[in-house]
Amino acid sequence: MMKKQNVRTLALIICTFTYLLMGAAIFDAVESENENKYRNALFESERLIQRRFNISDVDLKILEAIAFKELPYKGGNQWKFAGAFYYATTVMTTIGYGHSTPSTSWGKTFTMVYAFLGIPLGLVMFQAIGDRLNHFSSYIIRKVKKMFECKDAVATETDLVIVVTALATIMTAGGAAAFSYYEKWTYFDSIYYCFITLTTIGFGDMVALQQDSALDSKPEYVFFALIFILFGLAVVAASLNLMVLRLVTLNTEDEKRDEAAALKAAKDTVHLEGDIITGPQHGLLESSYNTEKRGSGTESTTSSFCSCDCDPARLITRPATAADDPDKVASDCFARKLFKTSRVRMLRKKSRIELSDTRTTIWSESPKLRRFSE
Amino acid sequence: MMKKQNVRTLALIICTFTYLLMGAAIFDAVESENENKYRNALFESERLIQRRFNISDVDLKILEAIAFKELPYKGGNQWKFAGAFYYATTVMTTIGYGHSTPSTSWGKTFTMVYAFLGIPLGLVMFQAIGDRLNHFSSYIIRKVKKMFECKDAVATETDLVIVVTALATIMTAGGAAAFSYYEKWTYFDSIYYCFITLTTIGFGDMVALQQDSALDSKPEYVFFALIFILFGLAVVAASLNLMVLRLVTLNTEDEKRDEAAALKAAKDTVHLEGDIITGPQHGLLESSYNTEKRGSGTESTTSSFCSCDCDPARLITRPATAADDPDKVASDCFARKLFKTSRVRMLRKKSRIELSDTRTTIWSESPKLRRFSE
Numbered sequence: 001m002m003k004k005q006n007v008r009t010l011a012l013i014i015c016t017f018t019y020l021l022m023g024a025a026i027f028d029a030v031e032s033e034n035e036n037k038y039r040n041a042l043f044e045s046e047r048l049i050q051r052r053f054n055i056s057d058v059d060l061k062i063l064e065a066i067a068f069k070e071l072p073y074k075g076g077n078q079w080k081f082a083g084a085f086y087y088a089t090t091v092m093t094t095i096g097y098g099h100s101t102p103s104t105s106w107g108k109t110f111t112m113v114y115a116f117l118g119i120p121l122g123l124v125m126f127q128a129i130g131d132r133l134n135h136f137s138s139y140i141i142r143k144v145k146k147m148f149e150c151k152d153a154v155a156t157e158t159d160l161v162i163v164v165t166a167l168a169t170i171m172t173a174g175g176a177a178a179f180s181y182y183e184k185w186t187y188f189d190s191i192y193y194c195f196i197t198l199t200t201i202g203f204g205d206m207v208a209l210q211q212d213s214a215l216d217s218k219p220e221y222v223f224f225a226l227i228f229i230l231f232g233l234a235v236v237a238a239s240l241n242l243m244v245l246r247l248v249t250l251n252t253e254d255e256k257r258d259e260a261a262a263l264k265a266a267k268d269t270v271h272l273e274g275d276i277i278t279g280p281q282h283g284l285l286e287s288s289y290n291t292e293k294r295g296s297g298t299e300s301t302t303s304s305f306c307s308c309d310c311d312p313a314r315l316i317t318r319p320a321t322a323a324d325d326p327d328k329v330a331s332d333c334f335a336r337k338l339f340k341t342s343r344v345r346m347l348r349k350k351s352r353i354e355l356s357d358t359r360t361t362i363w364s365e366s367p368k369l370r371r372f373s374e
Numbered sequence: 375m376m377k378k379q380n381v382r383t384l385a386l387i388i389c390t391f392t393y394l395l396m397g398a399a400i401f402d403a404v405e406s407e408n409e410n411k412y413r414n415a416l417f418e419s420e421r422l423i424q425r426r427f428n429i430s431d432v433d434l435k436i437l438e439a440i441a442f443k444e445l446p447y448k449g450g451n452q453w454k455f456a457g458a459f460y461y462a463t464t465v466m467t468t469i470g471y472g473h474s475t476p477s478t479s480w481g482k483t484f485t486m487v488y489a490f491l492g493i494p495l496g497l498v499m500f501q502a503i504g505d506r507l508n509h510f511s512s513y514i515i516r517k518v519k520k521m522f523e524c525k526d527a528v529a530t531e532t533d534l535v536i537v538v539t540a541l542a543t544i545m546t547a548g549g550a551a552a553f554s555y556y557e558k559w560t561y562f563d564s565i566y567y568c569f570i571t572l573t574t575i576g577f578g579d580m581v582a583l584q585q586d587s588a589l590d591s592k593p594e595y596v597f598f599a600l601i602f603i604l605f606g607l608a609v610v611a612a613s614l615n616l617m618v619l620r621l622v623t624l625n626t627e628d629e630k631r632d633e634a635a636a637l638k639a640a641k642d643t644v645h646l647e648g649d650i651i652t653g654p655q656h657g658l659l660e661s662s663y664n665t666e667k668r669g670s671g672t673e674s675t676t677s678s679f680c681s682c683d684c685d686p687a688r689l690i691t692r693p694a695t696a697a698d699d700p701d702k703v704a705s706d707c708f709a710r711k712l713f714k715t716s717r718v719r720m721l722r723k724k725s726r727i728e729l730s731d732t733r734t735t736i737w738s739e740s741p742k743l744r745r746f747s748e
Contacts, residue, residue, distance in 0.1 A: 009506050012499040016466070019495060023462035023488050024455055031453040031481045038477060039447040046440045053427045064441035066420045071442060073413040079405040081398055088397035091575060092390070098472060098577030103412060107405045108566045114397050115573050120614075121393060124621045125386040131625040132383050192482045199489050201465060203472030204578055240494070241626065247498045249623070251505040252615065 003258075005251045072100040076213030082222050083215045089226060092118040093233055095202035099210055127245075130237030137163045137238075157242070164239045171235055172198070175228045179208055182221050198232045377632075379625045446474040450587030456596050457589045463600060466492040467607055469576035473584055501619075504611030511537045511612075531616070538613045545609055546572070549602045553582055556595050572606045 002010075050060055072078050078087065078100035090097050091114055102108045138155035141163060145153040176190035185193065185206065193206045208225045209215050215222060376384075424434055446452050452461070452474035464471050465488055476482045512529035515537060519527040550564035559567065559580065567580045582599045583589050589596060 005502075005506065005509075009499075009502040012495075012502050016495060016499045019492055020459060020462050020466065023466070023492065024459035026484060026488075027458035027461055027476075027481065028453055028455050030484055031458070031476055031478060032451075034478050034481075035447070035451070035453045039444075042440055042444050042447070046437070046444065049433060049437050049440075053429050053433070055427050055429075059423060059427070063420070063423050063437065064444070066416055066423075067438035067441040068445060070413075070416050070420065070438070073409070073416070077406075077409070079402055079409045081402050084401035084405070085394060085398035087401055088394050092394065092397070094468065094574045094576075096470065096570065096575030096577045098579050101577045101579035102401075102405055104405060104408050105562065107401065107408075108562070110400060110404055112566065112569045114400075115569070115575060118393055118397065119573055120618045120621075121386075121390060123614075123618060124624075125383075125390045127622040128379075128383040128386050128625050131629065132379065135379075135629060188479065188482075192486065195486045195489070196470065199493055200468045200574070201470030201489060202468075202576070203470045203475045205472050205475035240497075244494045244497055245623065245626070247494075248501040249619065250498075251502050252619070255505065255509060 005254050005258075008251060008254075075099065075207075075210035076215040076217070078215070080216065082219070086209060086215065086222070086226065088114070088118075089229060090202060091115050092122045093229065094119060094122075094200045095197055095229070096200075097202045097204035097207045099204050099207040126233050126237035127241060129234040130239075130241040133167075133234060133238040134160055134164065134242055137167075160242055161239075164235065164242055168235050168239060171228075171232055175232065178224060178228070182214070182218075183208060183211060194228075194232070197229060198236050200233070379628050379632075382625065449473065449581075449584035450589045450591070452589070454590065456593070460583060460589065460596070460600065462488065462492075463603060464576065465489050466496045467603065468493060468496075468574045469571055469603070470574075471576045471578035471581045473578050473581040500607050500611035501615060503608040504613075504615040507541075507608060507612040508534055508538065508616055511541075534616055535613075538609065538616055542609050542613060545602075545606055549606065552598060552602070556588070556592075557582060557585060568602075568606070571603060572610050574607070 046060075049055075055063070077083055083100065087100055089095070091111060094115075102111050138160055141155035141159045142153050145155075172191060172194045175194045176187060179185060179193055180187050180190040183190070183206075189206060193208070196203055196206075197208075209222060212218075420434075423429075429437070451457055457474065461474055463469070465485060468489075476485050512534055515529035515533045516527050519529075546565065546568045549568045550561060553559060553567055554561050554564040557564070557567075557580075563580060567582070570577055570580075571582075583592075583596060586592075
């Protein structure tokens with residue numbers, strides 16, 4: 001039988017390709033006809049102008065190339081500080097409008113180095129802000145629920161999803177209004193611009209801050225546009241954190257679980273072969289344990305059922321208890337490995353086990369005492 | 375004192391802004407001078423042509439606008455199936471070259487809907503493939519180490535990072551060679567193209583499949599370019615999975631840990647105040663438990679120390695054991711909550727507890743028997 005993770009990956013690949021094929025078919029249907037009409041109209045108008053001024057084909061080509069290359073420069077100074085900051089933002093966030101791109105080799109090289117370090121930094125930062133945003137939202141939700149004296153004043157996941165979605169909607173709608181005012185775009189186009197920007201697709205067919213030398217002349221608008229992008233991406237990160245991140249880590253978590261299970265199986269085998277005290281696990285014996293609480297400080301022959309080499313200081317263990325069943329000790333080691341792997345390090349507790357015949361003496365530190373001594 | 379997560383987020387924000395400011399300063403220094411030279415040269419040549427053909431300023435503007443809008447159409451049919459598939463890929467992966475963008479409102483609307491569903495799907499798929507790739511790499515590393523009879527035939531994280539980095543380098547270098555051949559770009563430019571594509575920045579200053587109507591006439595090259603993008607992004611996902619994903623989830627994990635700790639504290643308090651059987655935890659009583667193995671099927675008054683409302687079927691519990699210490703039961707509930715939160719659902723075990731005075735009767739199902747009955 002195929003492993004769950006492989007099946008899932010295969011299913012995802014099939015889904016994605018189906019989705020791409022479907023998308024291609026629909027985009028073809030929606031845009032293809034318009035494309036032909038639009039292209040013919042463009043070529044027609046060009047031909048008219050060409051004939052009117054009697055421009056040779058070669059010169060027209062040169063003129064076209066010049067016109068295309070001039071475009072970024074019409075937006076003002078793209079590489080003075082404000083423009084360079086805007087460019088750095090589009091690189092780091094992977095929006096990459098392409099409204100201005102490096103023309104020197106040094107510029108290209110530095111862009112690569114910059115992106116290599118900046119993109120992971122940006123990813124981690126946006127996720128961190130997103131997480132804080134979710135945390136803050138759930139705090140607000142709880143407060144509001146308390147205020148209205150709801151039965152359970154807790155923030156459920158659904159509440160959070162609603163709040164984050166509302167936040168994203170308000171932000172896009174508000175941002176679009178501002179862009180539509182400053183750029184003189186239609187409201188629909190502004191929404192499209194905000195969406196394409198915040199998903200980091202960044203086509204570059206519509207780019208803010210490119211009209212009337214806005215980069216040089218409207219500092220307040222530059223500030224707004226940049227803050228919109230950065231805060232907007234944080235909200236997107238919050239919703240990804242809430243809805244997608246756990247799906248992203250599914251395979252990795254399954255893998256860890258499988259490893260832990262394999263480890264457990266290996267452990268069990270050892271148990272069966274080499275250990276006398278395996279009886280209770282397999283339902284053959286009836287045993288009684290005598291559990292004693294002993295004063296701290298006195299320790300006698302301390303031995304452990306656990307044969308794993310795990311470092312107790314780094315482990316998560318059940319708090320305040322010691323082994324009272326050989327079985328449980330073995331399974332504890334398994335659990336330890338698992339949690340060590342999944343990096344949940346929570347409580348550090350010492351448990352010391354003494355074994356003499358079928359009598360198990362347990363000394364467990366009181367959590368209260370521990371808190372004092374720490 | 376500020377919470378660890380807030381401090382971290384603040385530090386990340388400061389880092390990011392510093393990085394952006396630094397980037398802006400360097401890009402300014404590298405590109406700004408060149409920008410002025412280049413712009414002047416372009417405007418100069420344009421003026422020359424304008425004067426030669428005696429084109430009015432208005433007509434020149436129209437001609438420029440036409441030239442700019444015509445550009446996508448020179449690459450062939452952008453919205454026939456191959457082109458539409460290419461477009462769908464750039465949307466789903468958030469590369470967004472912008473070499474062709476929807477011109478109809480329907481096209482724009484559908485692009486938004488398509489991206490809204492497609493980007494999360496793509497993210498999850500690429501991470502799934504990336505994880506499988508890492509898994510496969512570690513398998514190969516182990517095999518190779520065994521072949522060369524290394525002391526420990528295990529794949530360390532460093533090994534994996536080296537392998538994934540090597541894979542990414544080979545892929546970029548190989549891809550660049552192919553693009554440089556097909557597109558007649560310099561090798562450096564091809565490297566730049568591959569990098570900008572695989573980081574999903576996708577400026578669109580250089581776009582594959584746009585020369586000589588490649589989309590219509592070179593199916594094998596179209597196939598190669600698409601596979602390069604998809605496989606390349608999987609390799610990038612593998613390295614993110616290895617190096618960045620755990621940083622991304624740091625805050626969320628800390629939050630869970632804090633919640634669990636708060637829960638534990640609450641639990642402890644309840645224990646101290648309301649529960650008679652708290653004795654052993656606080657070192658006041660000495661109690662003895664009699665543990666019995668009982669046949670399945672017989673159940674008497676089943677009560678639990680656990681006061682939490684967790685659904686046993688969804689829980690992770692220590693395998694094969696039952697409560698043998700009131701203390702432990704309480705801490706188990708705490709552990710349950712924790713693992714429920716972190717969505718590690720692993721082993722489903724029933725433990726039933728009977729309590730009569732200080733005598734606790736424990737019935738724990740044998741894992742062997744369970745395996746049979748399931």
